[in-house]
Every structure is written in structure tokens, then in C-alpha cells.
Amino acid sequence: MATEIESNGPKPGPASPKKSGVGTGLLKGLLVTLKTAMRPSITEQYPDEMPDLPPRTRGVIALKEANCTVCYKCSRECPDWCIYIDAHKETHEPASGGRARSVKVLDRFAIDYALCMYCGICVEACPFDALFWSPEFEYAEYDLQGMIHEKERLEEWTYKVLPPPDLEVGAEPPQEPAPAAAAPGPVPIAAAPTAPPAPAAAATPQPTAEPALEPAPATAAPAAAAHVDVEPDQETYDRVLAEQLAQGKDRRVADGQAKRAAMLAARKKAQEG
Amino acid sequence: MTSVLGVLHLIAQQSENLVDSTFSNFWVVLIIKAAVVLVFFLVAPLLVGYAEHKVLAHMQSRLGPMYAGRFHGWAQLVADGVKFVQKEDVVPAAADRWVFSLAPAVALVPYIALFVVIPFSDSIWAENLDVGIFFVLAMASVSVIGVLMAGWSSANKFSLIGALRAAAQLISYELPIVLAAAAIVMQAGTMSLLGIVNAQDSYWYILTQPVGFFIFVVASLAELTRPPFDMPIADSEIIFGAYTEYTGLKFAFFLLSEYGGIVALSAIAAVLYLGGFRGPILPPPIWMAIKIGALSFFVIWLRATYPRLREDQLQRFSWLALIPLALANIMVVAVLKVAF
Numbered sequence: 001m002a003t004e005i006e007s008n009g010p011k012p013g014p015a016s017p018k019k020s021g022v023g024t025g026l027l028k029g030l031l032v033t034l035k036t037a038m039r040p041s042i043t044e045q046y047p048d049e050m051p052d053l054p055p056r057t058r059g060v061i062a063l064k065e066a067n068c069t070v071c072y073k074c075s076r077e078c079p080d081w082c083i084y085i086d087a088h089k090e091t092h093e094p095a096s097g098g099r100a101r102s103v104k105v106l107d108r109f110a111i112d113y114a115l116c117m118y119c120g121i122c123v124e125a126c127p128f129d130a131l132f133w134s135p136e137f138e139y140a141e142y143d144l145q146g147m148i149h150e151k152e153r154l155e156e157w158t159y160k161v162l163p164p165p166d167l168e169v170g171a172e173p174p175q176e177p178a179p180a181a182a183a184p185g186p187v188p189i190a191a192a193p194t195a196p197p198a199p200a201a202a203a204t205p206q207p208t209a210e211p212a213l214e215p216a217p218a219t220a221a222p223a224a225a226a227h228v229d230v231e232p233d234q235e236t237y238d239r240v241l242a243e244q245l246a247q248g249k250d251r252r253v254a255d256g257q258a259k260r261a262a263m264l265a266a267r268k269k270a271q272e273g
Numbered sequence: 274m275t276s277v278l279g280v281l282h283l284i285a286q287q288s289e290n291l292v293d294s295t296f297s298n299f300w301v302v303l304i305i306k307a308a309v310v311l312v313f314f315l316v317a318p319l320l321v322g323y324a325e326h327k328v329l330a331h332m333q334s335r336l337g338p339m340y341a342g343r344f345h346g347w348a349q350l351v352a353d354g355v356k357f358v359q360k361e362d363v364v365p366a367a368a369d370r371w372v373f374s375l376a377p378a379v380a381l382v383p384y385i386a387l388f389v390v391i392p393f394s395d396s397i398w399a400e401n402l403d404v405g406i407f408f409v410l411a412m413a414s415v416s417v418i419g420v421l422m423a424g425w426s427s428a429n430k431f432s433l434i435g436a437l438r439a440a441a442q443l444i445s446y447e448l449p450i451v452l453a454a455a456a457i458v459m460q461a462g463t464m465s466l467l468g469i470v471n472a473q474d475s476y477w478y479i480l481t482q483p484v485g486f487f488i489f490v491v492a493s494l495a496e497l498t499r500p501p502f503d504m505p506i507a508d509s510e511i512i513f514g515a516y517t518e519y520t521g522l523k524f525a526f527f528l529l530s531e532y533g534g535i536v537a538l539s540a541i542a543a544v545l546y547l548g549g550f551r552g553p554i555l556p557p558p559i560w561m562a563i564k565i566g567a568l569s570f571f572v573i574w575l576r577a578t579y580p581r582l583r584e585d586q587l588q589r590f591s592w593l594a595l596i597p598l599a600l601a602n603i604m605v606v607a608v609l610k611v612a613f
Contacts, residue, residue, distance in 0.1 A: 026579070033332040033578045043336040 055162035055252055057135035058118045060149075062157030063109055067130035070104040074122035074131060082115035083122060084108060084148075111154060113139070114147035132161045135256075159232070159263045162256035232262035233269065306389075306400075314385045317565075318532035319350045324566075325532075325573045326350075332577035353525075360521035365428055368518065372426035377519070377526035380419025383412040384533040391540045392467045394550050394557030405466035406454050409541055410447075413496060416530060417443040420505070423527070424515035435514020438584060439498060439505035445591035446495035446502075452599035453489040456482060456606040457545045466541075470549030477548040484602045486546045488595055490571075493538040495587070497531065499572055501579035504587055539568035 044051045053059065075083040086108035091100045123131045134157050141147055149157075167174070240261040244254030323338075326349060330337030338346025364370055390405045392398040402408050417439055424436020458464050460481065461472040479486045495502040506514035516527050543549055543564035550557035582590070 029578045030574065033574060036334055037328065037331040037577075039334065041331055041334045041336050043334075045336070045339065 052249070052253065053135040053137075055135060055165055055256070056133060057137075058120060058133050059135040059137035060113070060133075060139060060157050060160075061111055061116070061120075061123060061154070062132045062134045062161050063111075063151055063154035064130050064132065064158050065106060065109070065151055065155055067128045068106055068109065069128055069130075070106050071127065073125045073127065077121045077125040079119060079121065080115050080117055082112040084110040084112070106151065109151040109154065110148050112148045114144050132158060134158070134160045135162060136160045136260075156263070160256060160260050163252045165252065231266055232259060233265040234262070236265035237262035310388050311385065314388055314533055314536075315529075317536045318529055321535050321569045321573075322350045322528075322532045323347065324569065325576070328570065328573045329577050332574070357521050357525035362521045362523065363518075365518050367428035369426035369428070372422050373518075374523070376419045376423035376426060377523040377530075378419070379422055380416050381526045381530040381533070383415040383419075384530050384537050387412045387537045388540075390466055391537075391544065392470055392549060393561045395467075395471075397558060398467060401465055401467045404464050406458060406464045406469070406541075406545075409466070410451055410454060413450075413534075413538065413541075414443060414447050416534065417496075419530070420515045423519065427515070427518040429518050431511040431513075432515050432517045434511050435505045435507075435517070438511075439515060442495055442498065442502065442505060442587065445588055446492040446595070449488050449492040449591065449595040449599040450496065452596070452603050453482075453485045453492070454545060456485050456599075456603045459603070459606050459610055466544050466549070470544055470551060473548040473551060477546060477551075479546040482546070482602065482606065484598065485606075486542070488599050488602065489542055489545065490568075492591075492595060493542060494572065494575065495591070497534045497538060497572075499531075499535070500576040501582050502587060503581055504584050507581055535569050535572050536565060539565045539572065542568055 070085065070087040072085055075081070075085050085106070087104050087106050089102050090105050091102050093100050120133065123133055136157060139147075139149075237258045241254055241258035244257050245251070249257070323346075326346070327337045338349035340346055341352040342348025364373055387409055389400045390398070390402050390408055392401070420439045421436045424432040424434075424439070427433070457469060457478055460478060461469045463469060463472065498505045504510075506516065511517075516524060519527060540561070543561065547564045547568075549564075550561040552560035552563075555563075
């Protein structure tokens with residue numbers, strides 16, 4: 001069967017290309033379905049096992065509040081007006097005289113995911129890298145009001161933002177200076193003093209792939225009452241990272257999953273303690 | 274001590290007599306045979322149906338049922354059956370009630386009756402009719418009357434079109450089946466299925482009549498209205514053909530008769546061309562099961578691979594290709610039979 005089909009392929013010889021035996025097309029069809037049946041199927045059994053989503057998946061939009069300058073660009077660009085921003089202006093008197101500086105302070109930043117159509121224009125429009133896509137998608141609610149994520153919750157989503165994929169082979173190098181030089185420190189998770197000795201060298205062989213997406217509790221606004229502000233659990237981070245890498249997962253995916261697990265573990269610990 | 278042994282011996286003798294007398298009773302044997310055939314008919318189509326779910330799914334790079342019964346959805350068809358039982362039994366207002374209700378049974382029973390003559394080993398068969406192959410072909414074609422009844426009594430144009438397509442299909446594909454089977458009967462010199470199997474003890478008839486095997490399998494597919502010959506239930510054209518108005522258990526009976534038909538015609542093809550229960554090492558019933566399974570898999574495989582033919586292509590293929598081929602086949606077999 002196989003040889004008959006192979007002989008049917010395009011040949012450079014003088015034989016006319018249309019020449020093929022009766023029924024070779026039918027046999028080819030059978031072979032295609034049989035080959036497909038032999039391959040593992042592509043179904044991911046979602047509720048039982050988490051899907052392995054690419055880092056650019058449009059799951060949820062995360063807000064890194066420290067980067068937000070309250071420019072309102074996102075809410076104005078939003079096609080269905082699902083971003084709510086409240087802010088006020090504060091005047092800071094300079095210590096050494098001169099004109100008083102005015103700063104905008106973010107009071108409320110909320111995205112109504114019941115309205116959001118996941119176009120990503122806000123992420124594109126943000127001039128200061130305060131909005132990010134995260135592949136996280138499990139935030140369905142029974143109550144419509146629950147779909148409005150306030151800034152504390154949006155901040156939590158940043159823990160699950162995956163670093164961008166590596167550039168393709170042969171792509172132009174990035175125009176910006178390498179973040180390794182500019183960033184305060186290429187530490188994988190929060191570089192807060194309370195964290196145990198950071199596995200910087202071990203966990204980040206490529207510091208360039210780690211922009212400042214990590215939670216920055218030091219700069220975060222005072223947490224709301226319901227929001228538990230915790231440090232990611234380093235032990236869990238290391239363990240999950242090792243597990244994921246052992247499974248042959250991509251580095252950035254493994255890192256993101258480890259961060260997520262570390263946050264969950266830390267929050268659980270905080271609630272218990 | 275000896276007395277105890279004597280008593281045991283006596284009991285054994287008594288029970289032996291009991292077994293003997295029980296199994297020589299005509300009615301008891303009849304009931305047991307009917308029960309075995311019925312159980313086989315209810316189990317084998319479920320296996321084929323489950324295999325169809327899974328094979329079709331994997332050929333489309335899916336997984337198929339995974340939840341029912343916990344392990345790879347093995348109980349999916351059982352769950353389906355429970356669902357069908359719970360459904361409301363709707364009879365359309367304009368329908369011919371009696372014919373409508375009788376049709377599923379008429380479609381189903383012939384396939385059950387067909388299993389009666391299929392041999393699973395030298396000694397395992399319910400009935401060894403001398404006209405076995407004739408009985409089989411006659412029974413297989415009764416089933417379409419049920420479909421025709423269903424289509425006519427539904428008072429629905431889609432049902433009617435489907436039923437008439439089914440009838441037309443049966444007429445054009447019954448002929449090649451009979452002609453192919455006649456060639457086998459010629460070579461074997463008997464119409465008994467057991468006799469045909471025993472005639473293949475040195476080689477299978479697929480070796481001497483590959484063309485006949487091809488004709489038989491293709492025509493069987495058409496007779497079962499399986500893809501690529503499923504115009505009578507073409508869901509993109511006529512909803513579900515003759516079964517459009519059916520719900521619940523009656524619909525399940527039609528489905529059961531389809532899968533029962535696959536098992537039945539696979540079994541007959543195995544008997545006629547693949548040496549039936551004959552094979553090395555393994556016991557005969559296992560060989561029969563393997564051959565039925567392989568042919569059923571082939572039927573499912575074809576469904577996953579080929580699109581549906583058009584109604585006129587179907588008729589053209591039968592009258593202009595299969596029937597002349599079958600006639601030529603029968604002539605060649607006859608000549609060779611006389612020559613050797």
C-alpha cells in the first residue's frame with residue numbers, strides 16, 4: 001500500500017503527472033486518518049488538567065499600579081468603556097523652595113470584565129507599561145458585580161504575567177537598552193528584604209528575559225482590607241519551578257507557574273497564620 | 274469413609290442425569306439459545322458503538338468520551354441508553370401510530386434473528402441451517418422494511434425521502450451482495466455457514482475471491498447505510514432521514530439495529546471470506562471475535578475517511594460498476610470451479 005502511494009508522488013521524470021492508479025486517492029485518505037489516529041490527540045482535558053497556554057494568551061489584563069501615571073489613555077481608548085479610573089491631584093511642597101509639584105494619585109482603577117471584549121487596546125495604548133496581558137482565565141463569577149476587578153485584584157494578576165517570548169531567530173535586536181543594566185535587580189521574585197536569599201543566579205540565567213514585571217510590594221499602594229499582601233513563598237517557588245522544568249516545560253512558562261504557585265501558597269499561609 | 278465417597282458418587286451421578294435431562298429438553302435449550310443470542314446482540318453492538326466513538330475521535334485528533342464510567346468513558350453507551358429510556362416518547366399527530374411504533378422493531382428483529390445461524394466454533398452455534406447464507410441475506414433485507422415503514426408513517430417529507438432512498442439503495446445493493454455470496458456458495462459447495470467455514474480449512478476464500486470480498490464489503494456498507502453510503506440519513510440534506518421523528522427508546526432501537534447490522538455483516542463477511550472461526554493457536558470464538566472486530570474497525574475507519582456520495586453517484590456505482598463486476602466474478606468462479 002505504502003509503495004503504491006509513494007510512487008504516486010510528483011516525479012521529475014517524463015511521465016505525465018496525472019498518471020495514478022485507480023483508488024490511490026482512496027488509499028491515501030485511509031492512510032491520513034490512520035496516521036492521525038496513531039498520533040496522540042491534541043485535546044487538553046481542561047478542568048482536570050490545566051491547559052499549557054502561550055505567554056501572549058489574552059486571558060486577563062493585569063495592572064502594575066506603580067507604573068500607572070493616571071494618564072487616562074487606556075480608559076479613553078477602551079471601545080466599550082469598561083475601565084474606571086478615579087484619581088485626585090496632590091501638591092507636594094518642595095523642601096528647598098520653588099514651585100510646588102503636583103502629582104496625580106490613583107484612587108480607583110477597575111476593569112469590568114463583563115464588558116471587556118479583550119481587544120487589548122488599553123495594553124497597547126498604555127505609554128508606561130502599566131497594563132499587561134496574562135494567560136490566566138479562571139475568574140468566572142455567579143454575580144455580575146464580581147466581574148469588576150478593582151486595582152488590588154488587577155495588581156494580583158501581575159503575579160501571573162509571563163515574560164514575553166524570546167525573539168525569533170534572526171529578528172532585529174531590541175532598540176531599548178538591556179533591562180539588566182537599568183532594572184534595580186534581576187531577582188525572579190520580589191526582592192524585598194523579608195524574602196529568603198534570592199536564587200537569582202540559579203533561577204535567572206537570562207536576566208534580560210525578566211523585565212520589571214515582578215510584584216513590587218514596596219511601591220504598592222496600601223492594601224485594601226480584604227486584600228492580603230504577602231510575599232511569594234520561596235520554597236514553593238523553587239519546588240514548582242524544578243517540577244515544571246523537569247516536565248520539560250518552557251523556561252518562561254515554568255517561571256510563571258512557579259510564581260503563581262508561590263503566591264497562592266503564601267496567601268494560604270497568611271490566612272492560616 | 275467409603276460410604277461418604279459412595280454418597281458423593283451418587284450425588285454426582287444424579288446431578289449429571291439432571292444436567293443431561295435438562296439439556297435434552299427442547300424448550301429449555303431453545304430458551305437458553307435465544308437468551309445467549311439476545312445477550313450477544315445487546316453487548317456486541319455496544320462495543321462497536323463505543324469503538325466508533327473512540328476510533329472516530331482519535332482519527333480526528335480528539336479523545337472522545339472520557340468521563341462516563343471513569344475509565345476512558347467505557348460506560349458512555351450505557352449512559353446513552355439510560356438517557357434514551359428517560360426521554361419522552363413523542364408520536365407526531367399526523368403519524369400512522371401503529372406503523373410508526375412497529376417500525377423500530379421491524380428494523381431491529383431481523384438482525385437479531387440473523388445471529389442465530391452464525392457459527393462461533395465447530396460446536397458453538399444456535400442453529401446450523403442448511404440454507405444459512407440464504408437465510409442471512411433474506412433477513413438482512415427485511416430490515417429495510419422497518420425503515421420504509423418509519424419513513425412512510427412519520428408523515429414528514431424528510432422521513433419519506435430518507436425511506437425511499439433507503440429502499441432504492443437496498444434494491445441496488447442487495448444484488449451485488451447476493452451475487453458475491455453466490456460465488457462463495459459455488460466454491461464451497463454448500464449454503465450452510467458452518468459448511469462454508471469448514472470448506473476454508475486450508476485457505477481463506479479472500480485469497481481466491483478478493484474481488485468478491487471487495488464487492489461484498491462495499492455492498493454491505495451500502496446496505497447498512499453507513500458512510501460513505503449514508504444518503505438515507507444524510508443529516509446535512511434531510512435531517513436524519515426516516516428516523517427524523519423518532520425519540521427515546523424507539524430511536525435507540527434504530528441505532529441499535531445499525532450497530533447490530535455492522536456486527537452481523539462483519540460476522541458474515543468473516544464467515545464467507547476470512548475463514549470464520551478458523552485460525553491458529555487461539556480458540557475459535559476468539560478468532561471469530563477478532564475478525565468481527567477488525568471488519569467493524571474497517572467500517573468505522575471508512576466513516577472517518579470518506580465524504581458522503583451523492584444519491585445519483587450511489588446508484589450509478591452499483592448498477593454500472595458493482596453489479597457487472599459481481600457478474601464477471603461469478604462467471605470466473607464458475608469457470609474455474611468446473612475447470613479444477
